[in-house]
Amino acid sequence: MNATYGELLAAAADAVQNANRAVKLRRFDTQLDAAQALVDYQGLLDALAGHTWVLLTPEQAAGVRASQGPRPVEVAAIAMAETIGKVTGSGRPNPALHTEPVTSWARAARCLRAAGDLLATHHTPRHGPRSPDADILDDPDVRAGALSRLGHLTITLLDAEDNLALRTLQTGLHPATVRRALPGLTHIADIARTTTSHDTTEPAAPGEPARSTSDTAAGLARLDNLGLVTPPTRTDHPVTELADRYARVRLHAWQLLENPDYSITTLRDLAVLGVATHAHTAALHGADLTDRGAPNRQLKPLLDRARAWQELHHTLTALITASPRDVLVREDLIAITRTLQTLAPITTTAPSSVRTAGLDRPLAGALNGAVATMTDIARWSSLTLDRLARSGHVHIPGRALTGEQVTDRPDLTTARLTGHLAPAPDETRRNVTATYQALRTHPFQPSPPAVAPDAGIDHATDVNVITRAAQSGAR
Amino acid sequence: MATWDETAKVLVEHADADWEGIWTLTYAAGRATADLGVVAPMADAVELTYAAMDLCEAREELEWVRPDLPARCPAVTVGPPDPVDVDSARDAIGRLITAALARAEALLGCDLDLADLACLTRTTTQLRSARRAVDGAAGRATTSRGRS
Numbered sequence: 301m302n303a304t305y306g307e308l309l310a311a312a313a314d315a316v317q318n319a320n321r322a323v324k325l326r327r328f329d330t331q332l333d334a335a336q337a338l339v340d341y342q343g344l345l346d347a348l349a350g351h352t353w354v355l356l357t358p359e360q361a362a363g364v365r366a367s368q369g370p371r372p373v374e375v376a377a378i379a380m381a382e383t384i385g386k387v388t389g390s391g392r393p394n395p396a397l398h399t400e401p402v403t404s405w406a407r408a409a410r411c412l413r414a415a416g417d418l419l420a421t422h423h424t425p426r427h428g429p430r431s432p433d434a435d436i437l438d439d440p441d442v443r444a445g446a447l448s449r450l451g452h453l454t455i456t457l458l459d460a461e462d463n464l465a466l467r468t469l470q471t472g473l474h475p476a477t478v479r480r481a482l483p484g485l486t487h488i489a490d491i492a493r494t495t496t497s498h499d500t501t502e503p504a505a506p507g508e509p510a511r512s513t514s515d516t517a518a519g520l521a522r523l524d525n526l527g528l529v530t531p532p533t534r535t536d537h538p539v540t541e542l543a544d545r546y547a548r549v550r551l552h553a554w555q556l557l558e559n560p561d562y563s564i565t566t567l568r569d570l571a572v573l574g575v576a577t578h579a580h581t582a583a584l585h586g587a588d589l590t591d592r593g594a595p596n597r598q599l600k601p602l603l604d605r606a607r608a609w610q611e612l613h614h615t616l617t618a619l620i621t622a623s624p625r626d627v628l629v630r631e632d633l634i635a636i637t638r639t640l641q642t643l644a645p646i647t648t649t650a651p652s653s654v655r656t657a658g659l660d661r662p663l664a665g666a667l668n669g670a671v672a673t674m675t676d677i678a679r680w681s682s683l684t685l686d687r688l689a690r691s692g693h694v695h696i697p698g699r700a701l702t703g704e705q706v707t708d709r710p711d712l713t714t715a716r717l718t719g720h721l722a723p724a725p726d727e728t729r730r731n732v733t734a735t736y737q738a739l740r741t742h743p744f745q746p747s748p749p750a751v752a753p754d755a756g757i758d759h760a761t762d763v764n765v766i767t768r769a770a771q772s773g774a775r
Numbered sequence: 776m777a778t779w780d781e782t783a784k785v786l787v788e789h790a791d792a793d794w795e796g797i798w799t800l801t802y803a804a805g806r807a808t809a810d811l812g813v814v815a816p817m818a819d820a821v822e823l824t825y826a827a828m829d830l831c832e833a834r835e836e837l838e839w840v841r842p843d844l845p846a847r848c849p850a851v852t853v854g855p856p857d858p859v860d861v862d863s864a865r866d867a868i869g870r871l872i873t874a875a876l877a878r879a880e881a882l883l884g885c886d887l888d889l890a891d892l893a894c895l896t897r898t899t900t901q902l903r904s905a906r907r908a909v910d911g912a913a914g915r916a917t918t919s920r921g922r923s
Contacts, residue, residue, distance in 0.1 A: 565835065572828050579821045589817035603817055610824055614809045617831055620845070624835075637825065646818050699850035719846035 302531040302544070305415050306524025312411035313453055316344070319404035320460040323467050334471040336399075338481040340406040341457075341464060343396020345485075346388040347409040348454050352381035354416040355437060355446050357427065371440060376494035377447040380454065383488050405457075421529040431529040432554040432676065433522070442519035451495030458489040538639050543666045545632040546673050549573065552629050553677040556684045562693050565625035567681050568616045569633050574609030574674050574739070576637050578602045581667040584644040584659070601743035602671070609674075612735045619724055620695045621688060675742050682736030689729050695721040696728070779807065782853040783867040787874040792881040798837050798844045800875035801902070803851050804868050805830035808909065810856045811864050819861060826908035830872070833901035840894040865909055872906045 303311075319337075328334040356364070361378050364370045388394065401407045422434040429435065437443050465482045469475060529551070533544040553570055582602040583589055589603070643663055688694050698715030705725050706712040715722035786803055790796035808830055812823035838844055853871075856864055879899050887895070 565832070568828065568831065572824055575821055575824045579817050582817075589821075606817060606820075607813075610812055610820060613824060613827070614813055617805065617809045617827060624839075625832075646821055697845040697850055699845070699848075721845070 302527050302534060303414070303418070304524060305418055305526040306521075308411045308415040308418065309449065309453075309524070312408040312415070313456070315404040315408035315411065316453060316456050319408070320456065320463070322404065323460055324463045328467055328471050331471045331473055334468040334473055337403050337405065337464060338468060338473075338478070339396050339399075340401070340403045340409065341460075342388055342481060343394050344405045344409040344412070344457060345384050345454075345488075346394045346396065347412040348450060348457070349381040349384035349388065351412050351416050351450060352377050352447065354419055355443055355450065356381075371444060373444045373447055373495050376491055377451065380451065380488060380491045380495060383491055384454075387483065387485065387488070418526065418528055422526070431551055432680075433526055433529075436519070436523050436526065439519050441516045442523055445516055445520045446523060448496050451492040454492040455489055455496070458485050458492070461485050538643055539660075539662045539666050542636060542639050542643075542663075543669065545636050546666075546670045549629055549632045549636075550673045550676060552626055552632075553680045553684075556626075557680055557687075560684060560687060561626050562621055562623040562688060563625050564616055564619045564621040564685075564688070564694060566629050567685055568613055569625060569629050570677055570681055571609050571613035571616060573633050573636065574677070575606050575613065576633075576640055577667070577670045577674050578606035578609065578743070579646060580640040580644040581671055582606065583646045584664060584667060589646050605671075605674075605739065605743045608735055608739055612732060612739075615728060615732050615735070618696055618700055619728070620697065620721060621693050672742055675740055678736050678739035682733055682740070685729075685732060685736070689724060692723065694724040694729075696724050698722050701725070778854040779856075779864050779867040782851070783807075783870050786851060786853075787870055790874060790878065792878045794837060794841050794844060794882070795848045797875050797878045797882070797898070798834065798841070798848045799851060800871050800878065801830055801834045801837065801898075802848070803853055804871035804875065804905070805834055806852045807856070807864070807868050807871065808905070810852075811861065811868065814856045815861050819865075822908050822911050826868075826905040829901045829905035829908065833875075833898045833905065836894050836898045836901065840890050868909050869906060872902055872909065876902050876906070 323337065328337065353361075356374060356377060360374075364374045364378060396406060396409060399406075401410050419437070422429070422431045422436075424430055437446070461482050461484075465478055468478050468482075527547070531544060531547070533548065534540045549570070556566065579589060579602075582599045585599055585602075587599040587603060643660070644667065685694070697719070698712075698717070698721060699719045701712055701716045701722065705727070706716050709725075712722050712725065714720075783803075786800060790800050805827055808823050809827040812820045812827060815823055853867065876899060879895055879902065883892075883895055883899075
């Protein structure tokens, strides 16, 4: 199972609700159950404090403490974690971790700790980035939103303190034992309420503009969609496999920045993926791709993107580097294109109105996310190619140079005559960079210009789906 | 599309049954496929892009075992594409690929070391994949011969 951060947090919240309800409605069967519940309750408190330190690193906490104008939600979150720490103690591992989770509180703690581990996979031991999403918690609004959510969870948990004390005492546990475990945690709940009472969209610093609610929501959605940095590819369903493979390609494209494979072939493969992604997405939404002259006006941006990726592939075809391709990118490319040919065929005899009538929403969602992914890949590929070219790794066969290209360039003229490799002409590099720049933005901006719908076919719903993906699917 | 037909015919007739011949035919087919993809309707263009990718890989396979091929062989292209007659252009590309395959198969009958044998195997696989893609693109677009 490939759980995301949001799913783990939601599972933790559900488990807390279940445990709270259970302890409110019925007694414990045995003293052992009561003792286990006390241990697990403390374990969850410890996990909540620990997760605060995942969202807010010790270095960031030190910055908050030293700041003249810290964000109140971060100050409150630090106070909450420190106060919980005084209650649960500093012994590691926490006693609750010695046993398999039995109660729902223990399951909630496990989900919370797993969520922290999931975030940790996006960083190196020195907190360097291991994925393009490693910077998600650097956004103060996202961090504040996540801390605020943690505060809500803490309040919910602490609501059960009185009920738990009652139920444990009913089993005959020694009052001193119960008092030691539940000494009265209202003060922690008060601090937790402070974390939730601040507006997370307020300016990060005096004088800065306030962020819009939708920006913050988009940032939190990106955090919630975060999975493991190297998840296994699920092959049980073609749509989930498609999403997993796109995620893996995205990661590899990003990794080329730090660890270039010096291969233009990999960049060409990514360009082919760009062509396939946009063309098949347009086909899924009902575009007629068999007629060059009459594309649907609302889906035209997708087809324009497909053409731009194709032009890019065409230009990159003429370039040569010394290294072989990235085999994983190629493997994913082949698998993705095969899946797309099956799920979103470009050529079909059905009229577009029929095709859009039964639109596969999960597939549409996956492909719209893929369109957003391609904008990231364009940005990183541009930087990768620029780096390759600057380090002198990109060449062109001398015999492929045109007369225009070799004019006023004695070195290129010599290469053309001898057939040796020559550095890629500046003009070619500029063209490629310009195309990549155009591909960096989503084809459907959040506020697209108004266009008249085609007569007889209503694609507005589909375009809205794509537009929403531009806002929330961009990761 | 006379230019493409004629150039392809000359290349097919005169390319030798050796590494150089395969490289020249593959190079010409790859460039032609990429050029045609840019002007063809998107339904064909996607398949042609896949074919161009395969042809590019086939050429690179040859260059791994014969790095001097790009410098020694004539890098011939078949000229600018004509969007009006996509089917004819596709036929020309198909002939180039078929000719490259025929030469690769002829070369497989020669005395080869293991590296050359592996290279030819991979190249042949990519060429066949490209031919399938080019053939598969045939007849899908409405801007075929006789239209517009």
